[in-house]
Amino acid sequence: MAIENKHPLEQQNSPDRNGSGGSNGDGNNASTRRRNKPRRDGKGSNTKTNNPVTAQPSNSKARRSGKGAGKDSQALATQATDPNLATGDAADDAAAQAEGGIKAIGNQRIIPFMKIEKPMAILSLLMVIGSIIAIAVNGLNLGLDFTGGVSADVRYEQSVEQVDVVNALSDNGFDDAVVQYLGTSQELLIRLPPQSDNVDGLNTSLTKALTLADNNVEISNVNIIGSQVGSEVYLNSVMSLALALACMLGYVALRFQFKLSLGAVMSLFHDAVVTIGVFALFGFPFDLTVLAAILALIGYSLNDTIVVYDRIRENFRRVRGITPRQTIDLSLTETLRRTIMTISTVLLVVLAMLFLGGDGLYWFSVALFIGLIAGTYSSTYIASSIPLRMGLSRDDFIVKVKPEFEEEIVTFNDPKMFE
Template sequence: MEIFNNSKTYDFMGKKTAFLSISGILIIASIFLLLTRGLNYGIDFVGGTIVQVKYENAAPIDKIREVLEGTKYAGSNVSEFGGPDEVTIRFTGSSSDVTNDISDEMNKILVPTGKFEIRKIDMVGAKVGEELRTKGIMALSMALLAMLIYIAVRFEWRFAVASIIGLIHDVIITLGLISLFKVDVNLDMIAAILTLVGYTVNDTIIVNDRIRESLQITKERDLDRLINDSVSRTLSRTILTSVATLFVVTTMLIFGGEIIYAFSFTMFAGIIIGTYSSIFVVSPFIKFLGFSTDSYRVKESQKEANRKEKEKLRAMYEQGRV
């Protein structure tokens, strides 16, 4: 199935200034949001307790906040969860008491607010939260490093650096959207970002592979034309893959509920941004980093000559002539 005509070459490189300007604006806006509003860390990373409460009717959020003010839970964050009849009560710090003790306390405190049921209580200690946050950052950093090494070995270091720039571009803008919409940052979100790293790199590798293939089967020296042709040939595949994945993620986002909202939102935003960057952002940086078609062909010719020489020596050795 083809969305775009594979025989037509689109001038992506001719519009690289416009696309990179858009990316620059989005990155600056995202950094501004991260510096001013920051991220809304969940209890996975900062520690604390979340009490999930379901009411028979619409939850009286203002009344809940009022009754909590006269207790040790004063200042707790009370917000709607999934629907108007369900709320979460979030407060920093976790109790050394068992969960049932907190449940009993909340059942007594919330009596004036109406008929309700405590559905779930989650607790994470501050030390555990800090450890999870550190490990999450380490996992993301190791994933980026592994991708850098893999692409540098398989292609060429300029391809690797351009791909990492694309990944950083995707992660910053995705985090900016997370900050804008106040999505909780938790372990599910880290899993989503790691998934997006693999997804985006896969798209980038396909384009890089087509560029390398074009270098081997054609004598074209103009890098802009090679990139335009390579991206155009893979455009239908890239868009179809992204749209198919978005169908699934959109379903999760709409019907998955609050439990997987952070994961679904991150995947939804990341797929759109990752698809955009693999088409419009990564390829221009290959040129900006000084990639030369002539130099690449000389290196590849030398590698091929060395390979043939090794095969010749091996054959002579096996025949007892060395």
């Protein structure tokens, strides 16, 4: 009685042993009715709330449905009375595992990309080593832009095919000629290997070789490019590649995190070395157009990597309760559709240039095609697996409060509060 007089509100609102509500009116009425319907806030009934076994699957079901609050409460009430629905999540998880995915967040099935990161890392290492060996042993089949030679601007009275011009030059002793259109099918740029230094004699020989039946030709300009100029172009090209990689390293380090920047630069280095190694292995001509393709490839591959990194950073901040490996798998799964759509559209353009662009764009398209395949692969595995191996975690993306700005928490304990 002393407790009842001292705390009348506690006694009034406390439930009895039978699970009934408190007696707000009549204290002698012990036959109170249990609530069986859902609460008005849509959080289920008392039976469902007091049963932790059925509470967990019902919440996950409501989260996956994504429908209105009324339908959610109906589903919760139905599931509370039907114990067979409690095994639905286990069946879904088993089905997801059988399909190769991990069901971690809602209904999102994660593709385990990082499950085969070690075999892919070994494959990448072998490809890079093989490319370096091919470059060192075979060397590059450098074009006239790097070795020097002769370039001439030619104009015909009528339209002419590139193949006819190449055959005419080959019949007159000018082998390995490169012919490109300059705006129209009547103006062409012809590049030849190093010839004699006599410009007048070379002009006469070219005029005789380029003359076709019923189609007069006029040579407007003849330039002789020395080997020294070609060596300077080659050195500047190598410096441009190194500078591009260094700038990418700084950009990713400032925008994201240093661990991610190392992964991005290693993937870009992989793409460039593999593409150049294929050209060295098969003896494809390497000129300024191929170099331009490699520089464009670096920009494309970095853009694809930035999209993946942005989603990785977002998921590390947003999703909790999963490992860093699962976070990266989730990010790669969410960006997979975008990656497929992007590479498909770009490959359509590259294939169109490869088969319809003529000789001037042929090797440019070949370099882009090889680099796009390598870039898509490296953005998925190399750029993501290297930061994971370096210990990438959620702490790398969370802004920590400095000690001098932390608030002091003061607690006041009154012994009389518990009497």
